[in-house]
Amino acid sequence: MTLQFRCSGLEVPENVRTQLGDDDVAKRLVAEDATLWGPEAESEASVRLGWLDLPATSRALVSGLAELRAELAGEGLDRVVLCGMGGSSLAPEVICRTAGVPLVVLDTTDPGQVAGAMSDLDRTVVVVSSESGGTIETESHRRAFVAAFTEVGLDEKEVGRRFVVVTDPGSPLADTAAAMGARAVFLADPNVGGRYSALSAFGLVPAALAGVDVGALLDEAADLAEHLTEPGNPALELGVALGAGFRTGRDKVALGAGSGPRTEGFGDWAEQLIAESTGKGGRGLLPVVLESVDAPGSTAPDALLAVVDGDPVAGRPSVGVTGPLGAQFLGWEFATAVAGRVLGINPFEQPNVTASEENTARILESGLPDERPLATIGAVELCASGGVLDGVDLSASDGLRLALDALLAAVPPRGYLAVMAYLDRVADARAGELRAAVARRTEHAVTFGWGPRFLHSTGQYHEGGPQVGVFLQLTGAVPEDLPVPDRPYSFGVLQAAQAAGYRQALADRQRPLLHLHLTDRSAGIAQVLDTLG
Structure with a gap:
């Protein structure tokens, strides 16, 4: 076995x-x-429950994907960018990393990281992957790449052929793919939920186009x-x-x-x-x-x-x-x-994932909230909700340390602390060190997630699981923003709205939250890490 x-x-x-x-x-x-x-x-x-059949039913994809990869390679298109969130991106990322095959995964709204993905366009093919077809992040990415390809001189037909689409039958994305003349459209089994879709078209298409032997994966x-x-x-x-x-x-x-x-x-x-x-x-x-x-x-x-x-x-x-x-x-x-x-739960539903999405939609329509920081310490602006900073002297010389200590003290018995970084996970990678730095200071569980990526992962647990979570959110100044084509907002505004929407969802649940906004990302991350020791 x-x-x-x-x-x-x-x-x-x-x-x-x-x-x-x-x-x-x-x-x-x-x-x-x-x-x-x-x-x-x-x-x-x-x-x-269709995921149980995938080792057999996905076999039909293998030869066609090999042919498509060869066709793309023949045109010099050997760089694969995957635009997808949650179940549409996590499995192919693991598959390609394990195989040592390059794949650019775009599962963020951070304008710096999005702009970084739009390089080497002359050899890039974009896989747009969404089960529902209505994921705001993925649709924004698609629009940005259409504009980028157009700007470098591709005509409408050539632009369409730079896209491969994976979605469920009947989704809005399937219609969009047809309208734009996408090179290939893969309709996944609708009886497979996103987080169980590793061996479906969602996991296999981007990995195969990047160069992984997905037939061997199915054999295993x-x-x-x-x-x-x-x-x-x-x-x-x-x-x-x-x-x-x-x-x-x-x-x-x-x-x-x-x-x-x-x-x-x-x-x-x-x-x-x-x-x-x-x-x-x-x-x-x-x-x-x-x-x-x-x-x-x-x-x-x-x-x-x-x-x-x-x-x-x-x-x-x-x-x-x-x-x-x-x-x-x-x-x-x-x-x-x-x-x-x-x-004693239903492992296939996700009943609590819409609250922050609805909050984000309202904020994008009405405008970002006017939130004044309680204090500014170095490169860090401090805000809070849920009473976490009540009685804390933020004017003290060690105000940031006192704030972080107060957050740790707010974790209840059998609770956890979630660090959520709405930053660039490439340029701001040092933020990932915060999980261990915080965990060294407490016996409680400490998790780390890049926003909005975690909204399609641990977000369901935060909102629907036991309400014993305490939250540390990091956001950062945007040095150079990037528009979302044909939308009244930019990627920077979308990222800020998603962070604000999640703060509102946590406030509605009266969960303690410390929000650190970094006026200088690199300096702010270093400052928080130094404070944690």
Whole structure:
């Protein structure tokens, strides 16, 4: 069997394993039994189980993608830019990073990062990927690339042929692709939800065009699929462990990379899968992507350490999952569906993802809120909500440290702190160091997400999971903005509106929030890191 599972130090309540066995969950899941998660989930689950068939059904894509890649290469188009969010971008990013194949992933509204992606246009093909076809970020990217190709002298027909589209049948993007004369349109299986779509057209099309052997990826998944009905198969055992962790008070899943053959960036993909699938109804599993298995947060008392491509760690409640990437994708999807059964939730809905999107739409229509900082310290402007800075003397010489200490003190028992950076994850990459820097100061779980990327990942957990989160949001001054063609706003305004919309969603839930606006991004990040020590 290609996937291997090992567990150490985790107490598995007998009733968890017994119930799953008595209810024949593994066989019923492979048979796509939509009743597994209860009558309220049956309608949604009945149209969300197509991912179990993908190792076989996606095989039809392989030869056509190889031909399309050769056709593009023959025209000198060897640079692939993927415009997509969440499930449309996370899997292909992991696939290409693991294979060592270059792929430019554009899943941001930061104007600097968007502008950076629009280079080498003479050899660029753009994959526009959206399940719904109405994702504001992806549509903005498409418009920007159409304008950029036009500006370098391509005519309307030539511009259209620089685009490959992946979407669901009947989506607005399918109509747009036809109207613009896109070179190719791939209609994905509508019975596969975005976070379960790694082995569908959403995962395979960009990866194959970038140069990955996606047929081998499907082979790896198919090898595991043959064993999924067996008692004790590794995917089932992983699901048991995730559910057992929740039942025994370990509702955080700390994801770290082991020392085996690396699946690069896998934690970011698994983060979306677990958070969106389980974070609802006031419960859920919070994934925490670690820098290493020994990083701050790996030993938290309410966390189960999950080592990808490595063995569990002796002396800690932990699991180890090893195997090739295709098997990892299918195995973790299967395990998450099983864990949903143990948690008593519907793993296929995402009922809380629209609040911040609606807030953003209102702000884009009415204008950005006029928010005055409570204090400006060096390159950092401080704002807050949820009472987090009540009584804090921001005029003190160490005002920023006092503010950060107050935020950490606001984390409740079994709570977590989420760092959210609405910045350029290329130029402002040092912001990613904030997770470990904050985690060294607390025993609570600390997560990190680039905005608005995390809105399509952990955002569902933040809004629908247990309301024990405390939030640190970073935004930054925009040195050079970029217009969104034929829209009354720029990328900088869109990014600011998304950040403000999420602040409003958290304020509506009365969650403590510290907002740090960096008037100079590089200096501000360094200042915050220095303050954290």
